[in-house]
Amino acid sequence: MTAASAHIRADARTRSGRRGGQAMVETVVVMFFLCLVFFLVYEYANLLTAHTVVNYAAARAARARTVGFNDFMVTKTVRVATASVAGKCLSHDDQGDDLSTGTLVSRMGSYLEAEWEGDTKGILDFELWESDKLGWSADEPGGENAELTMRVWQRRPLYGGDEDLREVRGEAGIESHYPLYLQ
Numbered sequence: 001m002t003a004a005s006a007h008i009r010a011d012a013r014t015r016s017g018r019r020g021g022q023a024m025v026e027t028v029v030v031m032f033f034l035c036l037v038f039f040l041v042y043e044y045a046n047l048l049t050a051h052t053v054v055n056y057a058a059a060r061a062a063r064a065r066t067v068g069f070n071d072f073m074v075t076k077t078v079r080v081a082t083a084s085v086a087g088k089c090l091s092h093d094d095q096g097d098d099l100s101t102g103t104l105v106s107r108m109g110s111y112l113e114a115e116w117e118g119d120t121k122g123i124l125d126f127e128l129w130e131s132d133k134l135g136w137s138a139d140e141p142g143g144e145n146a147e148l149t150m151r152v153w154q155r156r157p158l159y160g161g162d163e164d165l166r167e168v169r170g171e172a173g174i175e176s177h178y179p180l181y182l183q
Contacts, residue, residue, distance in 0.1 A: 043159065047168065050085045054152050054170030057081035061136050062150035062174040072117060078136050078152055079129050080108050085154070086134070087127030128154060133165070141176045148176040 057078045064077040079086070083104075091107070093099055099107070104124070111124040128134055132155070139149040150172050155165040 047156070047166065050154065050156055050168045051170065053082055053085045054154050054168050055172065056170070058136070058150045058152040058170040058172035059174070061152060062138075062148055062172045065138055065150060066148055066174050066176045074136065074138075076112055076114070076120070079126075079134065080112060082128070082134060082152075082154060083108070083124075083126060085156070086129055087157075090125040090127060091122065128156065146175050147173050149173045 060081040061074050061078045064074045069077070089099055089104065091099055093103060107124045111120055114120045114123065134152075134154050136150060136152045138151070141148050152170045154168050156168055158164040158166050
């Protein structure tokens, strides 16, 4: 092997080593942007799901109000309708373990049967059911307007944190005829 060929081989090894480092840097940059895109899609999907559920909760609350339910009953209806996006379940079973799906579903019936706010404590509770994170308002029908408009809002944490809360709103309208039936 001549000195020139040894020099060429050493130079080729140095260039291929540089190419390997360059490929690694490019891979890291591409992976960073891919992870960022997937994270943004995930967050958007969570907000879209929450928006759909809150719209459903508004429809359930509007129906509950039109059949004559009081404010507490409407609040319970909104809470149960938003359970799938209400964050962590704070209730535990008798042994202190997290509730199974079957137990959660069975407790929803007991929760809806409660007649007073104090009766609901310990049955079922979720992280985003607090009064500052979930609420509703209604435009009651009056005069010629027979439609009840129900608005439900939920303040949700963004990016997995507790500091930044994003408000998701839902709205539903339904004709209200219960005063006619109650007269």
